[in-house]
Amino acid sequence: MAVYPAPLLALVLLLGLPAAGPAEQRAAPGKIVDYRDVQPILVGRCAKCHAPQGMMGPAPEGYSLASYAETLAQGERARVVPGLAEASELVRRIRGQARPRMPFDGPPFLDETEIALIVAWIDQGARDAQGNPAPAPREAKLRLHGRLGANGQLDGLALRITAASRVEGAPQPGDYVQVRGRLLEDGSLLVERIRRR
Structure with a gap:
């Protein structure tokens, strides 16, 4: 899977197209998961709203999921904690542990395979598209x-x-x-x- 260039990402968001089919969203057991694996899910399902100009206007609470840097941005708080999915608000929202469950336009919500892929990505260090783990947040x-x-x-x-x-x-x-x-x-x-x- 390739990382979408900005013009293609904007078109995917504008048209509301799925960014990848189900087969592309699965990771083989033991595979290192990087941003290229989760980007289609985040762009196709989450960034419809969580983008600078999403379906609801500006991104809710200013949190955009339209790029790797924005997904990991901390601002007033961390929503993704590299290495610790259980402490990541993003995971708690897509699992339904936190309300409202996301994506906001669900059901259908993300399926178990998609959720497991995002959890694996975060637990493995929220690696970028080159496979480099994100720095662990200190005192997040x-x-x-x-x-x-x-x-x-x-x-x-x-x-x-x-x-x-x-x-x-x-x-x-x-x-x-x-x-x-x-x-x-x-x-x-x-x-x-x-x-x-």
Whole structure:
């Protein structure tokens, strides 16, 4: 698969065409996944809205998925955490762990093969089209939604709640919550604020 040049990408987005067929979206087991593998999914399904001039006007929350650099851009928070799909808002949205589930025009949502490919790409370091892994974010700010687990986790992601964490609405295990915080080097999330939604 080739990375789409900007004029072709703009045409794909404008016409709402799928960027790749299902066969092109599968990665062989053990294959190194890079941006060329996930670009057709992100462009074909996500960048319809998440583009500078998408179907909803400007990209929602200013987050564009129309290019590699924009997909990894952190701005006020990281939405893709290279090496840690569980902490990536993008993954949580396409799985339906966070609401609203994406793509916003679903159903149909992404199928399990497409989701697995994006998860593998992120877990393998969110490699660019040349196969180079993205730098690991340090102290990345995150804003995640999901279900609070009985063991202090957010859908399997370890949370570190301290005396300095703001806890609002007395969230209990099983509650749908929003968590804001910073990613620590051990892959856990240091909670700055957690609230029931």
